Amino acid sequence: MTALLEVEDLKVAYGKIEAVKGISFKVEAGEIVTLIGTNGAGKTTTLRTLSGLLKPVGGQVKFNGKSLKKTPAHQIVAHGLAHSPEGRHIFPRMTIEDNLRLGAFLRNDKAGIEKDIQRAYDRFPILGERRKQAAGTLSGGEQQMLAMGRALMSQPKLLMLDEPSMGLSPIMMQKIMATISELKAQGTTILLVEQNAQAALSLADQAHVMEIGKIVLSGTGQDLLHDESVRNAYLGVD
Numbered sequence: 001m002t003a004l005l006e007v008e009d010l011k012v013a014y015g016k017i018e019a020v021k022g023i024s025f026k027v028e029a030g031e032i033v034t035l036i037g038t039n040g041a042g043k044t045t046t047l048r049t050l051s052g053l054l055k056p057v058g059g060q061v062k063f064n065g066k067s068l069k070k071t072p073a074h075q076i077v078a079h080g081l082a083h084s085p086e087g088r089h090i091f092p093r094m095t096i097e098d099n100l101r102l103g104a105f106l107r108n109d110k111a112g113i114e115k116d117i118q119r120a121y122d123r124f125p126i127l128g129e130r131r132k133q134a135a136g137t138l139s140g141g142e143q144q145m146l147a148m149g150r151a152l153m154s155q156p157k158l159l160m161l162d163e164p165s166m167g168l169s170p171i172m173m174q175k176i177m178a179t180i181s182e183l184k185a186q187g188t189t190i191l192l193v194e195q196n197a198q199a200a201l202s203l204a205d206q207a208h209v210m211e212i213g214k215i216v217l218s219g220t221g222q223d224l225l226h227d228e229s230v231r232n233a234y235l236g237v238d
């Protein structure tokens with residue numbers, strides 16, 4: 001069986017700086033796969049490349065068995081890949097509801113869209129309470145919820161989340177992590193980039209540790225959670 005996403009020897013550079021130096025990994029349908037690692041390891045660069053925002057200098061990416069090489073960024077979403085970017089990138093002057101609608105820009109099923117907006121409000125009640133307010137008035141954690149809700153509006157086969165816990169209070173972080181596991185239970189496949197290794201590994205089926213552009217260790221989330229080198233380097237315990 002082919003994996004939903006297959007990344008093979010992917011290389012990405014900013015000019016002469018090679019930020020991703022030939023990484024390979026797979027994401028099977030229904031799994032949560034996480035990329036963890038320190039600042040500058042190349043995690044965000046990897047997600048931006050998978051979304052078509054950066055062009056790789058080598059290797060290949062297959063989604064649903066098809067190469068994404070010739071697919072422009074704006075069509076990648078139509079293939080079923082949605083990206084909730086680092087730093088959220090919601091539209092602060094638009095209302096919360098309009099931000100959500102934007103996530104459904106490729107859909108024509110009006111009734112389905114309304115149903116999914118309602119689902120986003122059920123999942124994150126604060127978004128529903130403030131649906132008519134400018135999104136920029138939301139707190140950081142609430143904007144994170146909105147970014148996730150918006151990405152889900154495209155009904156993705158693969159949801160890519162870049163540091164969803166960044167800057168969140170412990171309670172908000174728990175809420176986001178619980179939402180991620182709920183999404184998995186509902187059948188969404190997730191590629192999760194996180195600095196919070198403990199949280200990410202606890203959720204992940206498969207995990208990869210990135211250091212300066214390379215994958216240096218791979219295993220199940222549970223394996224890496226108990227791996228001594230990971231514990232020392234990323235979990236702050238010995």
Ligand SMILES: Nc1ncnc2c1ncn2[C@@H]1O[C@H](COP(=O)(O)OP(=O)(O)OP(=O)(O)O)[C@@H](O)[C@H]1O
Nearest residue numbers: 014017019037038039040041042043044045046195
């Ligand atoms: N636009 C850019 N131009 C030049 N170099 C860049 C650019 N964006 C990222 N880099 C460099 O590429 C490398 C990988 O960065 P990237 O943001 O992918 O890492 P990351 O693992 O996501 O880190 P973080 O967790 O800090 O976001 C870093 O050395 C970074 O400085």
